[in-house]
Amino acid sequence: xxxxxxxxxxxxxxxxxxxxxxSFEQIGVLHKRFKQLxxxxxxxxxxxxxxxxxxxxxPIRAQIIEAFFDRRNYRQxxxxxxxxxxxxxxxxxxxxxxxxxLNMTDEQRESVRKEKLRFLFNMHDxxxxxxxxxxxxxxxxxELLSRSGALGKETAKSIADAxxxxxxSISMGHMEPDEFYEGITFEHFLKLLAGFEIESKMNIRFLxxxxxxxxx
Amino acid sequence: PWLLVLLILLCWxxxxxxxxxxxxxxxxxxxxxxxxxxxxxxxxxxxFPVLSFHYEEVKKPLEISLWIxxxxxxxxxxxxxxxxxxxxxxxxxxxxxxxxxxxIIKAIGGEAPGLDAKLFFYxxxxxxxxxxxxFLPIRPFTENLGTILxxxxxxxxxxxxxxxxxxxxxxxxxxxxxxxxxISAVDPVAVLAVFEEIHINELLHILVFxxxxxxxxxxxxxxxxxxxxxxxxxxxxxxxxxxxxxxxVVSLGGIMVGAIYGILGAFTSRFTAHTRVIExxxxxxxxxxxxxxxxVFHLSGIxxxxxxxxxxxxxxxxxxxxxxxxxxKYFLKMWSSVSETLxxxxxxxxxxxxxxxxxWTFVIVTVILCLVSRVLGVIGLxxxxxxxxxxxxxxxxxxxxxxxxxxxxxxxxxxFLLTDSDMKNLFLTAIITVIFFTVFVQGMTIRPxxxxxxxxxKKESKGSINEEIHTQFLDHLLTGIEDICGHYGHHHWKDxxxxxxxxxxxxxxxxxxxxxxxxxxxxxxxxxMKQAMMLVESGSAAKLPTIVSSVSMQNIQTKGPARRxxxxxxxxxxxxxxxxxxxxxxxxxxQRLRSYSRHDLLIDPFExxxxxxxxxxxxxxxxxxxxxxxxxxxxxxxPPVRKVCFESEHQIYTYDDSESPRGSAQASRPHPSSPDAxxxxxxxxxxxxxxxxLRTRGDAEVRAKAPDDKEEQDQLKLSRCLSDPGPKxxxxxxxxxxx
Numbered sequence: 014x015x016x017x018x019x020x021x022x023x024x025x026x027x028x029x030x031x032x033x034x035x036s037f038e039q040i041g042v043l044h045k046r047f048k049q050l051x052x053x054x055x056x057x058x059x060x061x062x063x064x065x066x067x068x069x070x071x072p073i074r075a076q077i078i079e080a081f082f083d084r085r086n087y088r089q090x091x092x093x094x095x096x097x098x099x100x101x102x103x104x105x106x107x108x109x110x111x112x113x114x115l116n117m118t119d120e121q122r123e124s125v126r127k128e129k130l131r132f133l134f135n136m137h138d139x140x141x142x143x144x145x146x147x148x149x150x151x152x153x154x155x156e157l158l159s160r161s162g163a164l165g166k167e168t169a170k171s172i173a174d175a176x177x178x179x180x181x182s183i184s185m186g187h188m189e190p191d192e193f194y195e196g197i198t199f200e201h202f203l204k205l206l207a208g209f210e211i212e213s214k215m216n217i218r219f220l221x222x223x224x225x226x227x228x229x
Numbered sequence: 230p231w232l233l234v235l236l237i238l239l240c241w242x243x244x245x246x247x248x249x250x251x252x253x254x255x256x257x258x259x260x261x262x263x264x265x266x267x268x269x270x271x272x273x274x275x276x277f278p279v280l281s282f283h284y285e286e287v288k289k290p291l292e293i294s295l296w297i298x299x300x301x302x303x304x305x306x307x308x309x310x311x312x313x314x315x316x317x318x319x320x321x322x323x324x325x326x327x328x329x330x331x332x333i334i335k336a337i338g339g340e341a342p343g344l345d346a347k348l349f350f351y352x353x354x355x356x357x358x359x360x361x362x363x364f365l366p367i368r369p370f371t372e373n374l375g376t377i378l379x380x381x382x383x384x385x386x387x388x389x390x391x392x393x394x395x396x397x398x399x400x401x402x403x404x405x406x407x408x409x410x411x412i413s414a415v416d417p418v419a420v421l422a423v424f425e426e427i428h429i430n431e432l433l434h435i436l437v438f439x440x441x442x443x444x445x446x447x448x449x450x451x452x453x454x455x456x457x458x459x460x461x462x463x464x465x466x467x468x469x470x471x472x473x474x475x476x477x478v479v480s481l482g483g484i485m486v487g488a489i490y491g492i493l494g495a496f497t498s499r500f501t502a503h504t505r506v507i508e509x510x511x512x513x514x515x516x517x518x519x520x521x522x523x524x525v526f527h528l529s530g531i532x533x534x535x536x537x538x539x540x541x542x543x544x545x546x547x548x549x550x551x552x553x554x555x556x557x558k559y560f561l562k563m564w565s566s567v568s569e570t571l572x573x574x575x576x577x578x579x580x581x582x583x584x585x586x587x588x589w590t591f592v593i594v595t596v597i598l599c600l601v602s603r604v605l606g607v608i609g610l611x612x613x614x615x616x617x618x619x620x621x622x623x624x625x626x627x628x629x630x631x632x633x634x635x636x637x638x639x640x641x642x643x644x645f646l647l648t649d650s651d652m653k654n655l656f657l658t659a660i661i662t663v664i665f666f667t668v669f670v671q672g673m674t675i676r677p678x679x680x681x682x683x684x685x686x687k688k689e690s691k692g693s694i695n696e697e698i699h700t701q702f703l704d705h706l707l708t709g710i711e712d713i714c715g716h717y718g719h720h721h722w723k724d725x726x727x728x729x730x731x732x733x734x735x736x737x738x739x740x741x742x743x744x745x746x747x748x749x750x751x752x753x754x755x756x757x758m759k760q761a762m763m764l765v766e767s768g769s770a771a772k773l774p775t776i777v778s779s780v781s782m783q784n785i786q787t788k789g790p791a792r793r794x795x796x797x798x799x800x801x802x803x804x805x806x807x808x809x810x811x812x813x814x815x816x817x818x819x820q821r822l823r824s825y826s827r828h829d830l831l832i833d834p835f836e837x838x839x840x841x842x843x844x845x846x847x848x849x850x851x852x853x854x855x856x857x858x859x860x861x862x863x864x865x866x867x868p869p870v871r872k873v874c875f876e877s878e879h880q881i882y883t884y885d886d887s888e889s890p891r892g893s894a895q896a897s898r899p900h901p902s903s904p905d906a907x908x909x910x911x912x913x914x915x916x917x918x919x920x921x922x923l924r925t926r927g928d929a930e931v932r933a934k935a936p937d938d939k940e941e942q943d944q945l946k947l948s949r950c951l952s953d954p955g956p957k958x959x960x961x962x963x964x965x966x967x968x
Contacts, residue, residue, distance in 0.1 A: 067712035
């Protein structure tokens with residue numbers, strides 16, 4: 014990206030703003046943060062993320078970092094992972110966490126919901142096959158409980174099994190005894206979290222003012 | 230008809246007291262003279278009173294009980310006649326009943342009891358607030374705390390000054406401001422009563438309700454402030470400044486007092502493992518003490534009570550037994566329900582009883598001003614708030630918030646506490662009119678309006694474990710993203726608080742190893758417990774609510790590679806050996822599968838009774854089953870029974886690896902035609918757990934009774950199970966099958 018100054022109104026910013034829906038100030042702030050994280054290089058790598066101290070005690074740190082390098086989240090229908098990302102990809106991933114605006118139609122809200130749920134789905138479905146299998150779900154629960162230490166794998170397994178059973182019964186209703194539930198597809202995932210109101214929950218506040226200097 | 234009788238009795242008792250009071254002097258003297266008489270004139274004795282009437286001694290408790298009984302019967306009556314209670318909210322009906330009772334009492338000629346302020350503030354209000362505070366949904370409350378505070382503090386201030394200022398023409402400024410401060414506060418009791426029945430979505434409910442709770446601090450400060458100044462006559466800037474300081478002291482002080490008592494209560498509950506019976510009392514008493522202590526210093530009692538409940542709850546619930554939890558829940562609901570009913574009835578009675586000074590202009594202007602100021606306040610504040618909210622409030626939301634600003638008994642009691650006599654009556658009349666207007670008009674119309682505007686209703690939460698997993702997941706995800714973005718937002722601080730809580734506080738306040746239990750696991754435990762208890766209570770007759778339909782563990786367990794080797798042609802004896810080995814493995818798999826069963830409870834340290842009962846039932850079931858199935862084994866001519874049972878054993882463990890030689894046989898089997906086999910196949914594939922055991926018991930009986938039909942099915946089954954052994958094999962297996 015060359016020597017990009019952080020002043021708004023740059024042609025690249027206009028392009029990005031259109032693509033992701035952020036305002037110029039927000040893009041400016043995020044760009045500053047990007048440069049801070051990458052030590053003024055043009056791309057971020059995984060170890061840059063690993064350096065963030067606050068992230069160290071997060072139980073699902075690995076999945077979060079993976080999500081940034083997952084091409085499915087770049088809205089270009091890509092697949093697979095990359096090893097380093099530029100500012101545009103960083104911004105696109107961040108835009109998944111923008112709140113829906115006030116004057117959206119129901120359809121737009123629905124698409125925002127789907128997008129956010131797709132992001133979550135991609136985080137769970139680590140092998141890119143389009144379904145969340147029992148193993149993958151177990152892994153999710155294990156990671157969530159990983160900080161608890163003593164209670165270990167058995168409980169995580171039972172919880173994941175119970176959760177899977179629930180999904181299966183919600184999506185499939187009745188199953189023959191010799192049928193096998195392959196895994197959670199995206200449609201089932203949508204159905205599962207239908208009442209969850211994710212468009213109101215999965216948002217963070219993107220500031221217009223620069224407070225990155227206050228934090229590490 | 231008996232309701233009327235009760236009413237009459239109540240009124241008569243109230244009026245009687247008046248008459249009795251006047252003649253109290255005489256009977257007292259008379260009874261005092263009697264013993265004199267008796268000692269003096271021992272020769273002439275009065276007949277011993279077999280049945281005497283000593284009403285005065287039990288008057289007070291009797292009256293109280295009669296009132297409460299009346300209130301409850303009324304409540305009962307409304308629910309038996311559903312048509313009326315669908316249109317009119319309960320609070321309206323109760324006020325109406327109060328009016329009736331007051332009217333009757335007045336007609337009889339007695340003096341109706343007014344709503345005594347002390348009774349209200351110390352006995353009737355605390356249970357309602359404690360119930361609300363203890364069961365406050367924390368997550369939506371903290372997420373919307375900013376909005377709630379703005380509405381509560383700024384909104385109430387705006388209301389008070391607007392109303393007081395507009396009334397300036399009628400009375401002097403300070404009295405007007407005093408009046409404004411009394412009438413401006415949204416009342417939690419009325420809001421609870423009305424909003425409970427309309428089931429709107431969580432956000433709106435918590436906004437209005439939270440506002441009604443938190444504006445108590447503002448009300449207290451303003452009320453006392455203006456009361457002092459109404460006597461003094463003038464107010465200076467210094468006083469205004471002191472008022473602001475007072476507000477902070479009152480609110481923060483109240484919260485601190487509540488939090489201290491909450492922590493004390495949590496700490497006490499850590500040691501109550503051996504005295505389970507008194508656990509609920511600790512909760513109630515500590516909370517009540519918090520309320521009273523706050524009232525001693527004129528701090529906000531309501532906020533203290535809420536803080537106590539909120540702080541205490543997570544730790545107490547981890548420590549107390551399940552029964553104590555249920556007790557607390559039901560006692561709180563019961564007390565708050567009774568209090569609410571009594572409050573509304575008394576409101577009605579006081580309306581009839583109280584001295585009134587009806588001033589058309591004052592009253593009408595008050596009502597209109599209340600509405601106008603509320604609407605203006607909400608719209609203005611929402612405009613400002615929406616700049617800071619992530620999820621904005623829509624016009625519909627604003628309308629409901631504005632419309633839900635109901636006034637209630639707190640305003641009335643505060644007015645009652647005023648000492649100035651002529652103003653007081655004027656104020657009281659206006660306050661009652663406003664209360665009536667808001668409760669009747671707004672309360673009745675809010676339900677059709679909610680339907681009309683298609684406001685989102687409360688979603689029925691089924692306690693889904695998936696949603697809980699994702700709630701936790703989202704929490705961590707959002708915290709992580711915030712950290713990556715580099716600003717310390719809402720999630721970051723919440724995460725920090727949680728970690729602090731886990732590291733230090735929980736260790737002090739929660740007993741035993743539960744202190745380190747993560748939230749997901751405790752949620753899961755609670756859910757399993759609930760389902761297990763449902764299962765035990767429903768017994769074998771009723772069907773379990775199909776949270777899990779017919780999907781069972783085997784549908785999701787990985788099959789592993791379906792090994793379909795050709796069945797080798799080996800000698801009979803080798804076959805038996807292989808079968809023995811397979812059977813032995815089956816036993817082991819059965820044990821393993823059982824640990825994955827949903828109906829196996831994790832060992833809960835608190836409340837094992839249901840689990841014990843559960844296991845006992847199961848063991849009993851299995852013993853009975855084994856009895857049924859081993860009996861026919863003695864007589865060798867019922868091979869089908871055992872064959873059948875062998876099949877059922879088959880069925881359950883279809884997907885076990887060791888069963889793979891039979892895999893081909895199973896897979897090629899068409900859907901069974903014989904009814905008996907159908908019943909078997911239908912039932913046994915149910916998860917290899919309690920349910921299976923319960924069902925197959927009935928099944929076993931059927932099988933034992935009808936061995937004859939099996940003869941013709943013999944051939945069918947034989948053809949299906951290629952490697953089905955002879956009956957002699959199964960005798961000892963049956964026993965071990967069920968051991």
